[in-house]
Amino acid sequence: MRVLVCVGVVAALALTGCKxxxxxxxxxxxxxxxxxxxxxxxxxxxxxAEALCAHLKKEAPRIKAVGSEVGAMAQLTMSIAxxxxxxxxxxxxxxxxxxxxxxxxxxxxxxxxxxGITSFAEL
Numbered sequence: 001m002r003v004l005v006c007v008g009v010v011a012a013l014a015l016t017g018c019k020x021x022x023x024x025x026x027x028x029x030x031x032x033x034x035x036x037x038x039x040x041x042x043x044x045x046x047x048x049a050e051a052l053c054a055h056l057k058k059e060a061p062r063i064k065a066v067g068s069e070v071g072a073m074a075q076l077t078m079s080i081a082x083x084x085x086x087x088x089x090x091x092x093x094x095x096x097x098x099x100x101x102x103x104x105x106x107x108x109x110x111x112x113x114x115x116g117i118t119s120f121a122e123l
Contacts, residue, residue, distance in 0.1 A: 045095050046087035052096060053104035055083045060107055069116030076115050077123045093121035 059079045066072045084091045097120040100108035112118060 045092070045099065046090050047083060047099075049099035049103040052083065052099050053107065055079070056100060056104060056107050056111060060110055063111060064114045066114070069114070072111075073115040073117060073123065076111055076120075080120070080123065093119070093123050096120045 056079075059076075063072050063075045063079065066075055080096065081088060081091065097108070100120060108120070112120070115123075117123070
């Protein structure tokens with residue numbers, strides 16, 4: 001069981017934005033970042049609020065059954081990453097949290113409690 005939790009934690013950390021260093025991963029200028037963020041905001045999230053909530057409702061029993069906050073957080077992180085699939089570059093915890101608050105607040109509350117967090121933005 002400890003091995004699974006450790007693997008889940010490592011996967012969760014990997015999905016939270018750790019990046020390799022090197023010249024090929026240089027950050028774009030701030031103006032480019034702002035323009036990219038503005039374009040993403042105008043286009044909307046790649047996953048609809050309804051699809052997100054359907055996914056969270058389906059996954060909630062499995063995530064809550066993990067039994068530890070760290071394990072639940074890892075499972076929740078991996079589950080959301082799986083849902084976003086090819087759109088991981090657009091994954092935004094604040095947007096996910098906003099969608100869940102509006103569409104499935106009860107499920108969101110269950111999952112953040114199980115994971116020991118206050119918001120999906122913490123993932």
